[in-house]
Amino acid sequence: MTMNLKNTILQGIFLLFPALLWAQGGIVNNGASIRITNTANLKINDGGVINNDNGNINNEGNLGLDLNWVQLGATTNYSGSGWMTFEGNTHQNLSSTIPMTIPMLRVNNGNHLILNDGIIVSAQIDLLNNGSIELGNNNLVLTPSATILNFDASHFIITNGAGSLQQEVGAATVFFPIGNSTYNPATLNNIGTVDNFSARVEDRVWDFGTTGTPETQDIVNRSWHITESIIGGSSATLTVQWDAPQELPGFDRNQSGVAHFNGFLWDHPLAYTGANSLGGSFTQTKTGIRDFSPFAVEDINETLPIELLFFEAYRLDKNNVQLSWATASELNNQGFTIERMLDTETEFSTIGGADGAGNSKSRLNYRLNDINPHQRISYYRLKQIDFDGSYSYSKIHAIDGSKSTENSTIQVYPVPARDHLMIDFSNWENDNSDAVLKIVDIHGRVLVMKEITMQQNHLIRIDEVVDFPSGTYFVTIGNDKTSEFVQKIIKY
Template identity: 30%
Template sequence: LDVYGDWTNNGTFTANNGTVTFTGATNTTITSGTAESFYNVVVNKTGSATLTIAFITQQISNNLTFSNGIIVPNATLEFLTGATATGASNTSYVQGQVRKTGTNAFTFPVGKGGFYRPIAISAPSASDTYTAEYFNTNPNPSYPRANKDGTLDHVGSTEYWMLNRTGSSNAVVTLSWGSTSGGISDLTSLRVAGWNGSTWKDLGNSGTTGNTTTGTVSSTSTVSVFGPFTLASSNTNNPLPISLIDFTSVLKGGVVDLNWSTLSELNNDYFDIERSTDETPFYSLKKKIKGAGTSNQVHSYAATDYSPPLGKVYYRLKQVDFDGTASYSEVRVITNDQLNTIIAYPNPADHVIHMDTRGRRVNSISILNAVGVNQQVPVTVNDSTVTIDSSGLAAGLYLIKVVLDGNAHTLRVIVSR
């Protein structure tokens, strides 16, 4: 049975030994009154089309074949005893919870953000239920990476898996890595790390597959405590890569101060600040801050957004390696309710600077360079907007001194080329 649209069933579905193929270029949603038990399922969507599981757990009793397309389960996708998953890749995996029941070894076909990152267990001794999900984010602050066994030099900062068990059986846990895990350079010092509620425990390395680009590592023995798992290293090898300790955004005096620190860095060329609002997508503020290259020492960085727009403003760090590979931090948000703030944009600017006066009358305006010399540039004043022709200004920092309705204001603007 080939399904090109949605699957909606309020009755009874009997799979027998049949195969249901979800295909086509449109998104598909599975909706049913009770759990469907599919025998074979093939996911073969076109382009970026997805398969969404709505509300009710759906089951696989034999095999799920991934060809193309992401499964997004709003409810759990469950593999029954003996069921398998094959063909998962960066273009086809489960972005959410996968549950497995039975005594067979199993590889959970999970991923997120365009990356397939499976986690596997050996055959449990009892027919218990295991549930797994992958997160492509730093375990901090929920599971502090600094709280670790003494045998671990550092714990990975870019990803973790949540693997939970219902029952009492134990299993060997196998984690995977790929290009976004970053910094894998010494397979022998890689470790499986598991969170026991307060500490990242060293679960060892009984063997690896693959190479420094992609592969797997297994725990030394069966694991009895389940929860978060991630990659770690027993020495300074495998930097695992940029380890961001914190990233803060604070609104003060009409400007936003951005501060962040790293515990370690790998091939870090520079950071950039990106900003967005509810109306605009993320774009660069052109604030390139040089990174530390490769380092296992703490480094602190700072930048300032001198002209944040009103309302909710979102910030994120873009970290760029020497080879051009980029990654992004978690998003920080501030609410700018300082109605007296004068907005100059873009900042940094190139050939033109706009200034929002919030409807106030412009009494006077001047533009000074960094040493206080007044700059003669064309200025156009409209109802609530001032337009400054900055095409003749050299790159650098400038002060805009403006008097609005008798009140003086000073704005800092950077001109870049």
């Protein structure tokens, strides 16, 4: 049987049965206002709820479902301080046309609650009786005061897709009981600007962070994808957890640490230490994090042939392009070559290079000047070569031609940037004038805004770039007297 509710005719029925009301087959609410009082229990055997447009369900008691919840339309509403409990004998599904807010959510079925759409939980989640919530590609958002109860290695938030568990993180530590095929939770605190963070786990580590080839040794076979909502301002501490079966061959947990992929390469730990033991599991911690996603646990043997800090290319003047790069460490490194391709060419060619240090544990800086008066775009890449003949390439950098440099009165470098940015007015030929300098991300969010003076030989250094995550940004400079200057930059 299906109970088909229209208008508000059953509102009184719920009020008249304060103890327990059973329904067989399910409820379809086509616009009714339903209220479950704080002493009432509504148990739907062998069925679920479809809450259609204009349907309003206020639950102050307990609502138990054997099957699924489907919320359709933008005008439906679910509210109240009572528990919505999924307690069937099989996997159950929750769907909502728009993100649905549930104050109290309980999974008490020994199986999974599968989210077909994103939801918001404003008070508590109770993973009773081995229940888990499977996110797929959907987000589970917790309000700042919301908590998760009764999680452990058997029941947790399953991040088996692009969806993540999200919550605000400040100075107080927030625990994310997440995992994919296994339980691999993360804890996070942030002494910087309070922000909303997203967390999910992937059952592999890619050599290029989110793409490439999966790693096969000397690493824990899990990636923790941690992201912040508002870019910059965070200073976080992250602790991740794993079990011995997730360690790939050769992994030495006594000399291990948390690595972070910065968008170009893996930043390795400053020091390798013994993992902490926690009830049969193991943890490692990374502090002072300003750039996010993804993270992995590696051992000291996982260090790549070189740890490249940066590779930069920028035009000094109409005839010269400067190439510079630095390594934090080198292993079996024979050397480097710089390759260039003009936009009129179809292949890269070698224009110079530098010998490597072989093995090094200290920072080494390299620089090469290319005489290049080409008036259009030139492309550069760095090739690193091992003693055994194997090699790898950096990302390709595109440099504007000499003609555009002659016509530009403002120069921005280095591009790509790592820890600072220079705004150079050496070629400024106009009258001195005040302007506003902004750096915005690809979403249009303003990350830096400064009042500046445009005048010849004025050089401005922007240090805030060090806090930016890797990505694309735009520098804009303008006032009501001059056309706006815009230049794209890349941050590594």
